[in-house]
Amino acid sequence: MEISPTLVLTVLTVGISLYAWSNEALLDSWILDPYRVKRNNDYYRFITSGFLHADFGHLLFNMLAFYSFSQVVETVFFGVFGPTTGLLYFLLLYLGAIVLSDVPTYLRHRDDPNYRSLGASGGVAAIVFSAILFNPTAGIRIFPIPVDIPGFIFGFLYLAYSYYMGRRRGDNINHDAHFYGALYGIVLTLILIPRVGPLFFSKIQEFVN
Secondary structure: OOOOOHHHHHHHHHHHHHHHHHHHHHHHOOOOOOHHHHHHOOOOOOHHHOOOOHHHHHHHHHHHHHHHHHHHHHHHHHHOHHHHHHHHHHHHHHHHHHHOOOOHHHHHHHHOOOOOOOOOOOHHHHHHHHHHHOOOOOOEEEEOOOOOEEEHHHHHHHHHHHHHHHHHHOOOOOOOHHHHHHHHHHHHHHOOOOOHHHHHHHHHHHHOO
8 A cells, every 4th residue: 555645744744843842952953043054064954844833823834735735746746757756756846845945045044043944835835836837727725815816827926926025024934935945846847747848838828718
């Protein structure tokens, strides 16, 4: 029986996040702290911080988005590459995005002793945008808007918003992780399955016409 990486990653993330809320030592040692990464070479924090979340709302939003979209990506990857290679590429997509999406954050805040970051948002964004490439016209509903937005339109708005907010730095959300995680998901998916690009634009053309 094949075990779904989507389910395993979701359970791990929920379990570790819940445990870390009652274990300050674990939270402190796993959170992304660019200042300490630079001085102590704590590079493991790039990956461990992706299994931590600030609160229940943060955890619920990320895991719902991850679970909803990752099953599409998982199915395509396993279908194209087989169970073993498909699993490796799926993990490369999700975990790789968690790591690489935090690199700009690290470079920006490596001399700031007060900055911390946590969450799986970079990996979730990569999964969401990979799924959008596979089915760009599928509807996505954003609460509280009561209508579905085609995936390719949602993707464009999401990237524009994340880029703008990342430059503005007006809140405590790591918008850079969202933006670079999404870009990583797009680029890696196109590298792994190049024919997705023409199919993506073909589906949009059919939708528009």
